[in-house]
Amino acid sequence: MSNNLEVSIFEIVGSPLCVASGDGQKVYDRLAAALKEGRRVIVSFYNVTTLTSAFLNAAIGQLYGTFSEEQIRTLLKVQDMQADDLALLKRVVDTAKLYFKDPQTFKRVLRETIEGEDSDT
Amino acid sequence: MNLSLSEIRHDQAGFEALVCLLAQTKGGFFDDIDINMSATAWFDADMCAAFGAILYRLGENLNTVKLKSIPPNVEGILSKNGFLSHYGREKIPDRWGTTIPYKRFDVKDDRYFAGYIETEFIHRREMPDMSSGLLKKFRESIFEIFSNAVLHSRTTQGIFSCGQFFPKRNRLDFSVADLGVGIRQNIQDNIGLILTSEEAIAWATQERNTTKKGPIPGGLGLKLLREFIDLNGGYIQIVSDSGYWRRAKGQTSTALLSHPFPGTVVSIEINTADTQSYVLSSELSEADIF
Numbered sequence: 001m002s003n004n005l006e007v008s009i010f011e012i013v014g015s016p017l018c019v020a021s022g023d024g025q026k027v028y029d030r031l032a033a034a035l036k037e038g039r040r041v042i043v044s045f046y047n048v049t050t051l052t053s054a055f056l057n058a059a060i061g062q063l064y065g066t067f068s069e070e071q072i073r074t075l076l077k078v079q080d081m082q083a084d085d086l087a088l089l090k091r092v093v094d095t096a097k098l099y100f101k102d103p104q105t106f107k108r109v110l111r112e113t114i115e116g117e118d119s120d121t
Numbered sequence: 122m123n124l125s126l127s128e129i130r131h132d133q134a135g136f137e138a139l140v141c142l143l144a145q146t147k148g149g150f151f152d153d154i155d156i157n158m159s160a161t162a163w164f165d166a167d168m169c170a171a172f173g174a175i176l177y178r179l180g181e182n183l184n185t186v187k188l189k190s191i192p193p194n195v196e197g198i199l200s201k202n203g204f205l206s207h208y209g210r211e212k213i214p215d216r217w218g219t220t221i222p223y224k225r226f227d228v229k230d231d232r233y234f235a236g237y238i239e240t241e242f243i244h245r246r247e248m249p250d251m252s253s254g255l256l257k258k259f260r261e262s263i264f265e266i267f268s269n270a271v272l273h274s275r276t277t278q279g280i281f282s283c284g285q286f287f288p289k290r291n292r293l294d295f296s297v298a299d300l301g302v303g304i305r306q307n308i309q310d311n312i313g314l315i316l317t318s319e320e321a322i323a324w325a326t327q328e329r330n331t332t333k334k335g336p337i338p339g340g341l342g343l344k345l346l347r348e349f350i351d352l353n354g355g356y357i358q359i360v361s362d363s364g365y366w367r368r369a370k371g372q373t374s375t376a377l378l379s380h381p382f383p384g385t386v387v388s389i390e391i392n393t394a395d396t397q398s399y400v401l402s403s404e405l406s407e408a409d410i411f
């Protein structure tokens with residue numbers, strides 16, 4: 001039995017358009033099942049042409065609610081991503097870390113934003 | 122009930138005219154509503170999304186809606202994009218291929234919506250010759266708008282979209298409307314913040330602000346859209362409840378409409394002649410993500 005799992009996003013979604021949160025959930029289900037077993041997972045975005053934050057939030061951002069940053073960093077790898085898609089994934093990951101790590105900070109940022117917008121508009 | 126509609130342009134006045142039209146129906150049930158469009162000298166095609174949402178709401182209230190005295194030029198536009206097919210007219214061919222048809226979707230139609238965008242826009246040879254970077258960004262933006270409606274609107278009555286390309290002006294307009302709870306109510310229900318309609322829209326376009334709760338994080342879709350439009354040189358308008366929010370050339374303005382829209386509309390105009398590569402200057406490594 002292999003300790004490494006290779007996951008093709010295209011194969012799971014069945015399309016180059018990875019835009020639906022529901023499709024992201026299917027990816028999450030596989031990744032979460034593998035990570036729970038302590039398996040290393042390589043996630044390939046080969047042939048994927050379009051990604052949205054909604055898809056990536058469901059597929060990968062959601063992992064930070066179940067697994068530690070250390071676990072994810074150790075076990076999860078991505079490959080075959082275009083530079084701008086990689087940048088989007090990085091933002092999704094950073095937002096997810098904040099979302100799950102510190103709800104109080106999240107709420108504070110919300111309030112500060114409102115005050116900032118009041119003076120901006 | 123006899124109502125009339127003025128010209129509808131892709132701007133604050135256009136949205137104002139549409140919400141006034143809805144307000145005049147006074148939430149009636151089982152009414153015959155005749156909308157006289159003889160004064161509708163112009164109708165920006167993408168505004169069919171918001172107009173269609175309003176007419177659908179009237180139909181859900183068991184009213185019989187008829188569109189009357191439509192000027193020939195407007196009838197031509199609204200027939201080519203399929204809008205009038207919903208109201209007893211024939212669809213006519215779009216000889217110049219500049220329309221992105223009017224459609225109504227349910228919230229579970231993400232894949233159908235994706236197919237619609239690919240078929241009706243991305244793979245149409247008549248569509249503008251955009252750089253590959255711009256095309257990718259534009260496509261992602263449209264999907265982010267649709268996802269936003271799916272994830273946040275809580276609509277049971279659908280999501281409406283329509284677009285139009287203006288070759289001589291190098292501009293492309295696209296709108297998505299939903300008949301959901303609206304941004305202000307969504308924030309109030311999920312976060313407990315009580316904001317005005319304009320404040321609520323401004324809040325939703327800021328990074329890290331999200332009404333999402335539970336296991337799946339959120340809070341990026343509208344921010345990505347805002348960043349793209351700032352770079353592209355187009356503009357974005359959001360109408361939700363009574364709030365009107367517009368961003369163009371990096372500047373934001375807001376206003377209060379005289380009546381509420383029964384959901385949310387996100388409307389963009391993009392500059393199709395934009396030649397930016399949208400390739401990031403600093404390379405990010407796959408090892409740096411998590």
